[in-house]
Amino acid sequence: MFNKILIANRGEIACRIIKTARKLGVLTVAVYSDADANALHVTMADEAVHIGGSASRDSYLLSERVIEAARRTGAQAIHPGYGFLSENAEFCRLCEQNNIVFIGPPVGAIEAMGSKSAAKNIMERAQVPLVPGYHGEDQSEAVLKKAADDMGYPVLLKATAGGGGKGMRQVWSENEFSDGLAAAKREALNGFGDDTMLVEKYLTQPRHVEIQVFCDNHDNAVYLFERDCSVQRRHQKVIEEAPAPGMSEALRKEMGEAAIKSAKAIGYEGAGTVEFLLDVDGSFYFMEMNTRLQVEHPVTEMISGQDLVEWQLRVASGETLPKSQDQLTIKGHAFEARIYAEDADNDFLPATGFLAYLSTPLESDNVRVDTGVRQGDEVSVYYDPMIAKLIVWDENRDKALQRLAKALSEYRISGVTTNIDFLYNLATCQPFVDEDLDTGFIEKHEDKIFHKDEQSLTEELPMAALYLVLANEQKAKQKAQSSNDPFSPWNQTNAWRLNEAHVHHVGLRHNDSVYDIVVEQKRHGFMITVDSKSYDCQGHIENDVLTTNINGYRSAATIAQNGDQISLYRQNGAFNFVQILPDLGCDDDTADAGGLIAPMNGTMVSVLVSAGDVVTADQPLMIMEAMKMEHTIKAPAAGKVTELFFAAGDMVDGGAQLVGFAAEEDK
Structure with missing residues (x-):
């Protein structure tokens, strides 16, 4: 076993590797950028080396600096984590040249799977089932389009060097092909420096099922069962689970053996994941092989009882696999939900900010x-x-899903927009509970997940209004206890008025609807009126749980409040409200921006129009790249572009005006 390893990564995966290394008595070295000087992985590691600027291209992607950090600290091996240099064959080769062990597969395996088209050819020779498609060398648009036309739409365009959903586009008709190809190539070139594409037949109801494989350098190989990663947005996984629902032992064995066949075809060593598309008829097709540890590896660890990072370290140090295939068993069921800083209601736009409050x-x-x-x-x-x-994790899927919903309702983050409410709604919606899974799940069940369908809110509106009144009472009591005159009328919140009912007016917005709610304080409880309907309510708050009795029906909800945002977590989903505060006369100048404001910090990738151009509504004007994803800025209405403030390659601050625009009616 190694004495010291360097982790060529950051964030949660670096911290996760450090935990296992610490358990094994292995010293760790972290590397960090300017932005990560005080990051958690830096403080957890035994040593840390600064390697460059904040942008990954100026630090984490600089192979020579990572190697130099390893040599400087005497690290015997480098764990690349995932992303960054984890599937970079040149970096692996550089490790070999410097007598540093790369904790991952050999150079040849990375090169073989580094190109999706080359991987397809290898798998075809190994007789692993493939999705119909084109993965040839001729990259002319005419050849790619003919392949798409011949196999029939829809098709999927994929960057051969891609990953993480970048450089991918679904094309549903012949008319969309040129635009889809241009966008996929542009994103691939920007993300990977390579815009080579392949075309595959797009299966309309497939499941994304992947097999965890492990190989050592003693000719041993096992599969640690499967994960279902069907629930995705932008081709990126959102919730993963293991084992895959409805998987028969026969199909599991068939897919597992096909995965091992894939790994052996390229002389694989270490942890790898073979991804398949599983069709509704039980047939499955090789998609790609990720030559690294996957983001979702914890669900495999939970059901198998194995530490996959420990396995990686042992195999890389020359040991045999810790267990044989017949020693591996599945126990229980596990889910993984990825907590992102992003706005799920705004096309999953990434968000930035400070984690002002964080409770897990x-x-x-x-x-x-x-x-x-x-x-x-x-x-x-x-x-x-x-x-x-x-x-x-729990002993079966139903119990594990209940644990997931409860844990999501207990996750508290303020200061930055997150996808927690979206995840809760997804995990509790009936189709997910019923295992109705495929890669189009989110789009298919959008109304249920985003609660865009009309909800009665019969209980939720009174609960939200009651919460605000009770929370205000709690704050007033705390303030009164610390004041010089706790009985002062200024410390009361009972809405007292001379010769009038004690009434609070609460304004709430849910989706696009606004509600003016009247809360009248009674001797025992409250009478809450919403849209001429009255509710007799009592309730109390304890540890973020609101317990209510509304018209004789007692129930509870977990509450999370971040400023004027209130979320109620109930068994049937998360209900999000915005408290409408009194208008203090402040104007919002951004309302007239017409959507031509930069949604966040980023880089201008392409400017598609010129000053003076007449454009139609929703016509693409600019393309920005932020946090590894492209965002298209579109015309809010028919009109004229009067001025351009940025050119391709420019850095853009969030909130900056991008385009001068005159709507048609304003000309």
Whole structure:
């Protein structure tokens, strides 16, 4: 076993590797950028080396600096984590040249799987089932389009050097092909420096099922069962689970053996993941092989009882696999939910900001939180916006799903927009509970997940209004106890009026609807009126749980409040309200911006129009790249571009005006 390893990564995966290394008595070296000088992984490691500027291209992607840090500290091996240099064959080769062990597969395996098209050819020769498609060398648009036309739409365009959903586009008709190809190539070139594409037949109801494989350098190989990663947005996974629902032992064995066949075809060593598309008829097709540890590896650890990072270290140091195939068993069920700083209601736009408040669910044998941040840390524009991974386990899927919902309702973050409410709604919606899974799950069940369908809110509106009144009472009592005159009328919140009812007026917005709610204080409780309907209510708050009795029906909800945002977590989903505060006469000048304001810090990738151009509504004007994803800025209405404030390659601050625009009616 190694004495000291360097971790060529950051965030939660670096912290997770450090934990296992510490358990094994292995010293760790962290590397960090300017932005990560005070990051959690830096403080957890035994040593840390600064390697450059905040942008990953100026630090974490600089192979020579990482190697120099390893040599300087005497690290015997480098663990690349995932992302960054983890699947970079040249970096692996550089490690070999410097007599540093790369904790991962050999150079040849990385090169073989580094190109999706080359991987398809290898798998075809190994007789692993493939999705129909084109993965040839001729990259002319005419050839690619002919392949798409011949196999029939829809098709999926994929960057051969891609990953993480970048450089991918679904094309649903012949008319969309040129635009889709241009966008996919542009994103691939920007993300990987390579815009080579392949075209695959797009299966309309597939599941994304992947097999965890492990190989040592003694010709041993096993598969540690499967993970279902079907629930995705922007081709990136959102919630993963293991084992895959409805998987028969026969199909599991068939897919597992196909995965091992894939690994052996390229002389694999270490941890790898073979990804398959599983069709509704039970047929499956090789998609790609990730030559690294996957983000979702914890669900495999939870059901198998194995530490995969420990396996990696042992195999890389020359040991045999800790267990054989017949010694591996599945126990229980696990879920992983990825907590992101992003606005799920705004096309999952990444968010930045400071984690002003951060409270995670209590960890136990059933609940695990893998994170690389602490309260007060910044979610910056430089890196992926994932805050943490929430992993839960129980003896079966139903119980594990209940644990996931509960843990999500207990996750508290303020200061930055997150996807926690979205995840809660997804995990509790009936189709997910019923295992109705495929890669189009979110789009198919959008109304249920985002609660865009009309909800009666019969209980939720009175609960939200009652919460605000009770929370205000609690604050007033705390203030009164610390004041010189706790009985002063100025410390009361009972809405007292001379010769009038004691009434509070509460304004709430839910989706696009606004509600004016009247809360009248009675001798015992409250009478709450919403849209001429009255509710007799009592309630109390204890440890963020609101317990209510509304018209004789007692229930409870977990409450999270961040400024004027209130979320109620109930069994049927998360209900989000915005408190409408009194208008103090402040104008919002951004309302007239017409959507031509930079949504966040980023880089201008392409400017598609010129000053003076007449454009139609929703016509793309500019393309920005932020936090590894492209965002298209579109015309809010028919009109004219009067001025351009940025050119391709420019850095853009969030909130900056991008385009001068005159709507048609304003000309």
